[in-house]
Amino acid sequence: MGGGGSAWRRNLVGCVAVAAGVLALSFGVPAIDRAVPDATVSSTKPLEFADNASVVPPPDATVVSEQTSPDQGVITMAVDGVRYRLSAESFPGTLQQLADRIREVVQNVAGIQGISPDQPVTSNGGIPGLQATYVGENRTGWYTVYLLDGTGVTAVVDGNDAGVTEHRDELEASVRTVAIDRTT
Amino acid sequence: MSVDQAATPPPPTPGSRRVFTSWGAAARWPAVWFFVALTIGGIVILGIAFGPAIAEAPGAFVLAAVLFAIHGAVFVTIIRAVDWLEPEPRWLFAAALIWGGFVASANALRANTALESILVKMTSLGFVRDWAAAIEGPTDEEILKTLGIVMIVLLARRQINSVLDGVVYGAFVGLGFQEIENITYSLNAVAAAGDDSLAAVLQVFLVRGLLAGLWSHTVYSAIAGAGVAYAVLHRERSWFNRIGVALGALALAWLMHFLWNSPAAASLTDYAGTYGTLLVLLIKGLLILGTFLVLLHFFRKDEYEGVAGPLESLSNPWIATHNEILALRGWRSRGRARWNAYVYGGTRAYGRVRRLQRAQADLAVEMRDNGPAGFNTRLPELQRARYGVHELGITDADALHPTTTSGLISFVLAFAVLINPIFLILPLGFLVFGVARARSRRQRADPRLRTAAVLAVVFALAYLVSVIARAATLV
Numbered sequence: 001m002g003g004g005g006s007a008w009r010r011n012l013v014g015c016v017a018v019a020a021g022v023l024a025l026s027f028g029v030p031a032i033d034r035a036v037p038d039a040t041v042s043s044t045k046p047l048e049f050a051d052n053a054s055v056v057p058p059p060d061a062t063v064v065s066e067q068t069s070p071d072q073g074v075i076t077m078a079v080d081g082v083r084y085r086l087s088a089e090s091f092p093g094t095l096q097q098l099a100d101r102i103r104e105v106v107q108n109v110a111g112i113q114g115i116s117p118d119q120p121v122t123s124n125g126g127i128p129g130l131q132a133t134y135v136g137e138n139r140t141g142w143y144t145v146y147l148l149d150g151t152g153v154t155a156v157v158d159g160n161d162a163g164v165t166e167h168r169d170e171l172e173a174s175v176r177t178v179a180i181d182r183t184t
Numbered sequence: 185m186s187v188d189q190a191a192t193p194p195p196p197t198p199g200s201r202r203v204f205t206s207w208g209a210a211a212r213w214p215a216v217w218f219f220v221a222l223t224i225g226g227i228v229i230l231g232i233a234f235g236p237a238i239a240e241a242p243g244a245f246v247l248a249a250v251l252f253a254i255h256g257a258v259f260v261t262i263i264r265a266v267d268w269l270e271p272e273p274r275w276l277f278a279a280a281l282i283w284g285g286f287v288a289s290a291n292a293l294r295a296n297t298a299l300e301s302i303l304v305k306m307t308s309l310g311f312v313r314d315w316a317a318a319i320e321g322p323t324d325e326e327i328l329k330t331l332g333i334v335m336i337v338l339l340a341r342r343q344i345n346s347v348l349d350g351v352v353y354g355a356f357v358g359l360g361f362q363e364i365e366n367i368t369y370s371l372n373a374v375a376a377a378g379d380d381s382l383a384a385v386l387q388v389f390l391v392r393g394l395l396a397g398l399w400s401h402t403v404y405s406a407i408a409g410a411g412v413a414y415a416v417l418h419r420e421r422s423w424f425n426r427i428g429v430a431l432g433a434l435a436l437a438w439l440m441h442f443l444w445n446s447p448a449a450a451s452l453t454d455y456a457g458t459y460g461t462l463l464v465l466l467i468k469g470l471l472i473l474g475t476f477l478v479l480l481h482f483f484r485k486d487e488y489e490g491v492a493g494p495l496e497s498l499s500n501p502w503i504a505t506h507n508e509i510l511a512l513r514g515w516r517s518r519g520r521a522r523w524n525a526y527v528y529g530g531t532r533a534y535g536r537v538r539r540l541q542r543a544q545a546d547l548a549v550e551m552r553d554n555g556p557a558g559f560n561t562r563l564p565e566l567q568r569a570r571y572g573v574h575e576l577g578i579t580d581a582d583a584l585h586p587t588t589t590s591g592l593i594s595f596v597l598a599f600a601v602l603i604n605p606i607f608l609i610l611p612l613g614f615l616v617f618g619v620a621r622a623r624s625r626r627q628r629a630d631p632r633l634r635t636a637a638v639l640a641v642v643f644a645l646a647y648l649v650s651v652i653a654r655a656a657t658l659v
Contacts, residue, residue, distance in 0.1 A: 022331055039305045066301045
């Protein structure tokens with residue numbers, strides 16, 4: 001099968017080219033992403049992580065890009081291995097309902113052993129919020145929720161005991177800088 | 185990439201629309217195995233990504249699957265109507281849908297996530313928020329879908345006989361992508377709502393299915409498919425020309441997708457409210473759809489001329505009269521010829537003219553592709569169809585038609601159904617009366633009577649669906 005063999009080989013070459021194109025996008029682009037270092041962010045000026053919400057990041061924070069979705073108002077930062085995730089969204093309920101929702105999520109994370117009751121907090125800009133601390137197996141953290149004019153911001157700090165303890169002050173300071181734009 | 189005719193499975197026998205002569209023959213071609221392997225890979229990726237969401241909200245998933253399956257079926261009907269002159273094999277259509285739905289969408293999911301991550305690292309969050317969708321979607325998705333069209337060529341090169349064939353396969357790849365993406369968007373919306381919410385699915389269906397559905401992936405990939413078909417067919421042109429046209433078509437598809445996803449004119453909508461936003465979306469969509477329809481007109485004309493030429497060359501009214509050849513041109517003219525038959529002799533005459541038209545198109549395509557051998561293969565079927573029509577007294581199954589005042593009034597009245605479905609009775613009444621009068625006088629009836637009745641029924645059904653959707657949302 002002289003002609004047939006040639007056609008078969010050309011078909012194979014074409015298929016390899018198509019598969020290479022698919023794999024280049026499916027695996028090549030993620031490989032490039034892994035090769036590019038995470039971006040550091042300024043700890044002196046507010047970072048607008050959603051259309052109408054901003055925060056001043058803690059010192060030495062980098063943006064965890066694969067867990068960040070600006071179009072959905074989600075940003076995840078890392079400080080020395082501690083994860084710091086903020087999300088902004090339209091929320092029609094009350095502040096307590098927003099807190100209850102994130103509490104349920106945290107409770108369902110494997111290894112979580114206890115959560116403190118919600119405590120009222122206020123941002124530097126005067127936005128009312130609720131905060132609770134949780135502990136788990138070799139990890140700890142806390143969540144804070146703010147609600148203003150139907151926009152809810154949820155901030156979750158999560159990491160190992162040593163990391164969270166070491167950076168607690170700067171992370172708490174950052175959480176208090178959350179601002180929600182009233183005009184939007 | 186150049187795909188030669190020899191690098192594909194052997195030609196089917198004249199008159200056959202089968203892609204391969206047998207399963208054994210199919211298994212000998214690398215394209216089949218590559219297609220299967222990449223499809224399995226795509227299903228695994230989608231299963232891992234959305235399996236938990238489906239388990240969390242099975243009811244919403246089923247509703248989304250059913251709604252978008254129906255939505256897709258409407259598109260399939262439209263594409264098949266465009267492809268009527270030379271219908272492509274169903275298995276190849278299925279392959280195109282599968283590639284778009286499972287291979288392209290799954291791998292685009294990975295590539296889009298990574299590309300957004302790169303953008304986050306290299307640009308500002310504000311830039312990503314505004315432009316990520318406009319950059320990621322067109323770049324990853326259009327390439328992956330176009331690779332699917334190339335895969336269709338590798339599976340069955342000989343089924344690509346006109347630029348319109350590329351448009352059709354491209355449309356099917358895009359449709360598969362579009363519907364699976366719609367289902368995944370529904371699952372995301374349900375997850376965001378926090379429960380097995382049917383309302384979130386209906387909202388996605390309204391926005392992505394009805395509002396944005398007409399100028400989406402189906403259109404983009406159809407354009408890219410035209411470029412691939414051109415590159416495959418025009419072997420007399422230089423390699424540079426063929427690849428240039430294929431890349432140009434891909435670039436146009438990219439541009440359309442970019443236009444739709446881009447935040448351009450978004451600032452206008454900030455001040456224009458909901459109706460202003462809808463207006464901007466409508467303008468963008470009509471621009472995309474309009475460009476596509478203009479191109480489609482030329483592609484269809486090209487295919488029609490390829491089919492009409494062999495029939496005209498016969499100069500044999502028993503095979504096809506001049507008016508019948510003209511009637512084959514488009515779905516409207518074909519429909520009018522059948523309508524004339526229906527008015528003349530009822531549903532039996534309608535069916536027989538449809539069969540004659542099918543036989544004429546098949547014979548012409550076979551003559552174009554296989555010469556006298558193709559003619560001889562298809563002639564018996566055409567003769568049977570012609571006898572059937574002749575038996576009813578129809579000598580010329582043409583699409584000539586009158587334009588009447590009652591047809592015009594009926595058409596206008598169809599829109600009254602939008603106000604109240606009770607008005608459905610008016611276009612239906614005009615239809616029954618018009619057909620009865622035309623039959624009694626042995627005349628033709630205005631086809632707008634039928635169009636108006638169909639339109640009125642569609643409006644009435646839309647009204648019914650909106651009532652059900654409203655009730656479901658309230659529940």
